[in-house]
Amino acid sequence: MRIDxxxxxTASDGVLKxxxxxxxxxxxxxxxxxxxxxxxxxxxxxxxxxAKAYKDFLFIPGIEFSTQFMDHEVHILGYWIDYKDPGIITxxxxxxxxxxQRGRRIIEKLKELGYxxxxxxxxxxxxxxxxxxxxxxxxxxxxGYGRTIQETFETMLxxxxxxxxxxxxxxxxEAISAIIKAKGVPVLAHPGLLNKRIDVIDIIQKGIKGIExxxxxxxxxxxxxxxKIARNYDLLVTGGSxxxxxFASKRPTIGSExxxxxxxxxxxxx
Ligand code: AMP
Ligand code: ZN
Ligand code: FE
Ligand code: FE
Numbered sequence: 045m046r047i048d049x050x051x052x053x054t055a056s057d058g059v060l061k062x063x064x065x066x067x068x069x070x071x072x073x074x075x076x077x078x079x080x081x082x083x084x085x086x087x088x089x090x091x092x093x094x095a096k097a098y099k100d101f102l103f104i105p106g107i108e109f110s111t112q113f114m115d116h117e118v119h120i121l122g123y124w125i126d127y128k129d130p131g132i133i134t135x136x137x138x139x140x141x142x143x144x145q146r147g148r149r150i151i152e153k154l155k156e157l158g159y160x161x162x163x164x165x166x167x168x169x170x171x172x173x174x175x176x177x178x179x180x181x182x183x184x185x186x187x188g189y190g191r192t193i194q195e196t197f198e199t200m201l202x203x204x205x206x207x208x209x210x211x212x213x214x215x216x217x218e219a220i221s222a223i224i225k226a227k228g229v230p231v232l233a234h235p236g237l238l239n240k241r242i243d244v245i246d247i248i249q250k251g252i253k254g255i256e257x258x259x260x261x262x263x264x265x266x267x268x269x270x271x272k273i274a275r276n277y278d279l280l281v282t283g284g285s286x287x288x289x290x291f292a293s294k295r296p297t298i299g300s301e302x303x304x305x306x307x308x309x310x311x312x313x314x
Contacts, residue, residue: 053065054203065298105124105127106236121233230254236263258283
């Protein structure tokens with residue numbers, strides 16, 4: 045029985061609502077699911093309520109913080125967080141406000157560059173969720189300004205491109221401390237995607253308690269390497285699909301990666 049520990053909802057840049065993720069996870073015969081939206085806890089109450097309808101189904105409230113270390117992105121997952129904790133609410137609201145302001149600035153840049161796009165259109169896509177570049181990319185594709193979101197990053201939205209704007213970023217230490225204060229477990233997300241100049245061990249030593257060994261973008265060799273690190277440093281082994289919007293035969297690819305219930309129990313009993 046598998047648990048997918050990394051899924052994004054409409055609370056950040058995923059396409060399914062938190063309740064839809066729970067329903068799908070049950071339908072796909074998963075034992076449980078963690079919702080881990082970027083820098084927000086907004087979807088977690090809805091998911092927790094939906095999960096109550098299913099007996100023996102495990103819902104893990106999570107978050108995925110984007111942090112910056114040595115000028116590179118480092119994503120840190122937090123599991124079993126108390127999403128009503130005032131500290132995590134204040135912090136995530138601050139990050140969300142910054143994302144809104146930054147989204148506005150990206151749209152202003154695009155307008156200056158001659159694109160026909162408004163911030164109101166972005167808000168109609170995000171529907172109250174945090175504003176991310178993927179939303180803007182999707183809108184640009186819909187308007188015919190690119191074939192894929194990837195392409196809009198390469199031409200406009202990516203770092204160093206004409207419509208790029210930095211956003212406020214936490215340090216890994218700040219994210220880890222916010223997760224621990226909210227009684228959560230800090231886990232290093234998809235270490236296989238880290239910039240090669242970053243040493244995984246440096247991040248682990250900042251107080252990380254788990255490592256995402258299995259991930260849809262990891263090679264088998266990545267997983268083997270991180271499993272060894274998990275054993276050496278006594279870390280929780282996690283895994284997940286990082287589902288945003290990819291479907292296969294009309295089914296979301298939730299559960300394409302994950303961990304077994306037994307693996308989690310072993311950790312939880314410690
Ligand atoms: P943001 O958090 O608004 O800076 O956007 C970052 C998100 O954009 C990442 O979490 C990815 O999901 C997505 N992303 C980053 N680079 C690319 C790319 N080259 N093509 C498509 N999506 C990307
Ligand atoms: Zn994302
Ligand atoms: Fe990530
Ligand atoms: Fe993610």
